[in-house]
Amino acid sequence: MAETLRSQRWTISKTLMWTGIVITLLFVLVALGAPLLQSWGWIQDPLMTLENPVHVPPSGKYWFGTSRQGYDVFSRTLFGARAAWQVVLLATAMSVVVGVPLGMVSGYLGGKLDRGLLFFMDTIYTLPVLLLAVTLAFILGKGVVNAAAALSIAYVPQYYRVVRNHTVSLKTELFVEAAQAMGASTWAVLSRYLFLNVVQSVPVLFTLNTADAVLILGGLGFLGLGLPDEVPEWGSSLRQALDALPTGIWWTALFPGLAITGMVTGLSLIGEGLNDLVNPLVRKEN
Numbered sequence: 560m561a562e563t564l565r566s567q568r569w570t571i572s573k574t575l576m577w578t579g580i581v582i583t584l585l586f587v588l589v590a591l592g593a594p595l596l597q598s599w600g601w602i603q604d605p606l607m608t609l610e611n612p613v614h615v616p617p618s619g620k621y622w623f624g625t626s627r628q629g630y631d632v633f634s635r636t637l638f639g640a641r642a643a644w645q646v647v648l649l650a651t652a653m654s655v656v657v658g659v660p661l662g663m664v665s666g667y668l669g670g671k672l673d674r675g676l677l678f679f680m681d682t683i684y685t686l687p688v689l690l691l692a693v694t695l696a697f698i699l700g701k702g703v704v705n706a707a708a709a710l711s712i713a714y715v716p717q718y719y720r721v722v723r724n725h726t727v728s729l730k731t732e733l734f735v736e737a738a739q740a741m742g743a744s745t746w747a748v749l750s751r752y753l754f755l756n757v758v759q760s761v762p763v764l765f766t767l768n769t770a771d772a773v774l775i776l777g778g779l780g781f782l783g784l785g786l787p788d789e790v791p792e793w794g795s796s797l798r799q800a801l802d803a804l805p806t807g808i809w810w811t812a813l814f815p816g817l818a819i820t821g822m823v824t825g826l827s828l829i830g831e832g833l834n835d836l837v838n839p840l841v842r843k844e845n
């Protein structure tokens with residue numbers, strides 16, 4: 560009976576993961592295909608304003624309607640996926656590049672370096688992600704790289720803590736001690752014997768952080784601290800739609816909001832599914 564229940568939960572988990580993959584691939588295709596659709600004349604230029612009437616509801620000509628500025632909401636929503644992927648993938652990649660090596664070196668060498676880094680990372684980790692991102696975005700200014708840097712700093716401690724803890728638990732294993740006894744250098748031990756063993760949870764964390772970064776980027780855009788005004792972005796679209804929402808102009812806020820929700824949902828489902836795949840012991844215990 561227990562085995563049957565575990566099998567059913569695993570089947571549901573795989574189904575949800577594949578659902579998340581389909582949703583995420585859809586947003587990837589949208590991000591990659593938006594410029595092509597514009598070049599073929601199937602969608603409008605997301606920066607074109609004066610040629611369109613304002614606050615036109617969804618129709619055959621304007622599928623998602625138009626905004627107060629005369630933007631085509633459909634075009635802005637599609638190009639918003641492109642901006643979101645650029646920022647969140649760059650942000651999480653920067654976090655991995657910094658957090659994983661620091662975690663491995665800190666956990667393996669220990670001593671004062673480990674204590675100092677652990678204290679510094681824990682200090683950053685205690686700060687709210689949105690507050691830290693807003694502060695850094697305000698200091699760095701608008702831009703894809705600046706927004707990614709503001710987001711990445713908040714996620715570095717997570718990779719550091721996970722990798723550091725795994726490194727500490729594995730550095731006393733027999734295969735590591737055997738490599739040290741044979742004269743392997745610190746670099747050789749870290750790269751050949753520990754790396755693949757300590758990064759197993761990184762893909763899960765990467766996916767979940769990407770989903771979280773989409774929300775934080777939307778918050779930065781809503782506050783006017785994300786990307787430049789000329790870049791189509793879901794958060795800034797929500798900010799521009801806020802004034803018109805009480806008057807019944809619902810479409811300018813609905814579709815960017817649905818886009819954020821859909822992308823976050825897809826990435827979160829993938830992350831939860833990957834967590835079950837890379838942590839089979841936890842799945843069995845549950």
